[in-house]
Amino acid sequence: MQSLSALYDNAALRELEKRACAEPDIDDTTLMRRAGQAAWRCLLEHWPNARRIVVLAGPGNNGGDGWVLARHARDSGLDVCVVHPSSMPPRTPLAMRMAGEYADAGGRAEAFSGVLPVAEVIVDALFGIGLDRAPEGETASMIAAANAASSPILALDVPSGIDSERGAVPGVAIFAAHTIQFIAAHIGLATGAALDHVGSRSLSTLDAPAACFDGFAPKAEVAASPRFPRRARDSHKGRHGHVLAIGGEHGYGGAILIAAESALRGGAGLVSVATRAEHVAALLTRRPEAMGHAVEVAVDLQPLLEHADALALGPGLGRGEWSHGLFEAALASGKPCVVDADALNLLAAAPRPLPGAVLTPHPGEAARLLGSDTASVQRDRYAAAEAIAARYGGAVVLKGAGSVIAAPGRTSRVLAVGNPGMASGGMGDALSGVIASLLAQGAAPFEAASAGAWLHGRAGDLAARDGEAGLLAGDLIGHLRAAIAECTA
Numbered sequence: 001m002q003s004l005s006a007l008y009d010n011a012a013l014r015e016l017e018k019r020a021c022a023e024p025d026i027d028d029t030t031l032m033r034r035a036g037q038a039a040w041r042c043l044l045e046h047w048p049n050a051r052r053i054v055v056l057a058g059p060g061n062n063g064g065d066g067w068v069l070a071r072h073a074r075d076s077g078l079d080v081c082v083v084h085p086s087s088m089p090p091r092t093p094l095a096m097r098m099a100g101e102y103a104d105a106g107g108r109a110e111a112f113s114g115v116l117p118v119a120e121v122i123v124d125a126l127f128g129i130g131l132d133r134a135p136e137g138e139t140a141s142m143i144a145a146a147n148a149a150s151s152p153i154l155a156l157d158v159p160s161g162i163d164s165e166r167g168a169v170p171g172v173a174i175f176a177a178h179t180i181q182f183i184a185a186h187i188g189l190a191t192g193a194a195l196d197h198v199g200s201r202s203l204s205t206l207d208a209p210a211a212c213f214d215g216f217a218p219k220a221e222v223a224a225s226p227r228f229p230r231r232a233r234d235s236h237k238g239r240h241g242h243v244l245a246i247g248g249e250h251g252y253g254g255a256i257l258i259a260a261e262s263a264l265r266g267g268a269g270l271v272s273v274a275t276r277a278e279h280v281a282a283l284l285t286r287r288p289e290a291m292g293h294a295v296e297v298a299v300d301l302q303p304l305l306e307h308a309d310a311l312a313l314g315p316g317l318g319r320g321e322w323s324h325g326l327f328e329a330a331l332a333s334g335k336p337c338v339v340d341a342d343a344l345n346l347l348a349a350a351p352r353p354l355p356g357a358v359l360t361p362h363p364g365e366a367a368r369l370l371g372s373d374t375a376s377v378q379r380d381r382y383a384a385a386e387a388i389a390a391r392y393g394g395a396v397v398l399k400g401a402g403s404v405i406a407a408p409g410r411t412s413r414v415l416a417v418g419n420p421g422m423a424s425g426g427m428g429d430a431l432s433g434v435i436a437s438l439l440a441q442g443a444a445p446f447e448a449a450s451a452g453a454w455l456h457g458r459a460g461d462l463a464a465r466d467g468e469a470g471l472l473a474g475d476l477i478g479h480l481r482a483a484i485a486e487c488t489a
């Protein structure tokens with residue numbers, strides 16, 4: 001059974017459509033009729049009292065779906081107007097046929113004249129998976145007019161203007177209240193800039209037979225909540241792993257304190273911190289459960305490394321001589337390791353394969369790891385995360401709205417938890433801590449990355465019940481225990 005969690009790219013969607021059409025009793029007309037009808041039902045479900053609707057119909061088959069919906073709405077007695085770009089009448093045979101049927105039934109349609117008729121709901125059927133460039137001219141004006149109207153927008157398949165494969169918004173795009181996707185969920189609607197445009201989401205499979213999906217692995221999956229076993233009654237701290245957090249250059253003590261506290265709340269049995277001497281007292285005052293060690297030269301790190309099960313390397317580490325020495329000593333230990341913040345910048349400057357590591361870049365750090373730029377990373381977040389995983393060999397969490405988790409040979413995952421309140425200093429340090437905690441408890445890098453990122457997002461959502469703006473990393477850490485408890489059998 002298809003769900004919103006299995007995400008497909010456009011080539012897969014077109015192949016799935018072809019396979020469905022090869023089945024007896026299904027052809028492309030049937031599928032389009034089903035799409036338009038499913039969209040009509042969706043509109044009724046969300047806006048049962050709407051009397052006037054406007055359908056924006058583009059030149060391709062996305063427009064075709066819109067013409068079918070318009071026909072249903074009209075047959076049900078609603079006041080319907082289809083608006084199409086004056087320079088782009090229906091172009092595909094299917095869209096032309098559906099527009100013809102609507103006209104034959106006496107439906108009202110007009111070319112866009114600069115303003116949209118008043119409506120309680122606007123249906124967006126301008127562009128779907130066939131969008132191949134940023135909308136401009138008349139279609140850009142139609143999108144702007146729809147967004148400026150106070151009515152909610154129902155997007156068919158994809159909010160027009162969204163790159164349905166990558167999550168990027170190359171120009172102007174529809175802000176939908178709801179998006180109904182057809183056949184299977186689109187990979188590009190789950191991450192990045194697209195998230196502000198899709199609204200709530202649903203999926204209609206158009207009754208494509210399950211056999212069509214045979215041998216078709218999704219391109220990515222929405223990360224599921226992790227499952228943790230209940231702790232044994234005779235458990236002791238030695239069984240739950242020892243994290244060593246390394247960082248906190250002069251003037252940057254807060255980051256490493258946050259990472260250490262998060263590692264403790266992530267369930268690690270023991271947490272040690274290797275940092276500059278001046279931060280040790282602050283750490284012990286705030287979190288006496290952690291063990292603080294003043295490390296002024298890299299050689300002092302060796303005994304601490306020997307006792308650690310996993311490392312959180314990078315929060316507040318800096319990029320100077322001290323930082324460099326600790327970075328090299330930590331990686332040379334070969335311990336499972338979260339590489340974050342300044343450690344990512346040091347890694348970008350001296351790349352090497354790190355198969356046992358979890359890299360947690362934000363888009364700017366990802367760009368440095370790839371020798372590219374932030375805009376290119378954000379244009380295709382899946383490709384960027386997968387390229388980092390391929391280059392460095394470990395698991396990767398590319399942070400940002402819809403964090404992407406990738407590793408060589410694994411189907412990428414994308415987070416559906418988390419919120420914009422988490423855009424504040426220290427959140428990344430908290431993520432490092434919780435992932436390191438799971439590594440220390442024995443999770444493999446990809447599972448630690450996925451489960452840790454999920455717990456971090458879920459704890460952020462629990463904390464955001466009191467509001468998003470002003471949400472601090474410390475607030476999130478305070479909810480990690482509850483998030484873990486929810487996932488414990």
Ligand SMILES: NC(=O)C1=CN([C@@H]2O[C@H](COP(=O)(O)OP(=O)(O)OC[C@H]3O[C@@H](n4cnc5c(N)ncnc54)[C@H](O)[C@@H]3O)[C@@H](O)[C@H]2O)[C@@H](O)CC1
Pocket residue numbers: 013014016017031032035058059060061062063064065091092126127128129130131132133134135136139156157158182183
């Ligand atoms: N693939 C499927 O499984 C199904 C697809 N259906 C619908 O068909 C859609 C795909 O149809 P199409 O392939 O015809 O593609 P679209 O209808 O998404 O758009 C393609 C048309 O728009 C033009 N175009 C693209 N970007 C433009 C831009 N920025 N400015 C101006 N013109 C632009 C293209 O040249 C082409 O003429 C889906 O999104 C869905 O709504 C459904 O009817 C049924 C099942």
Ligand SMILES: [K+]
Pocket residue numbers: 062124125126127128155156157158159160
């Ligand atoms: K659309």
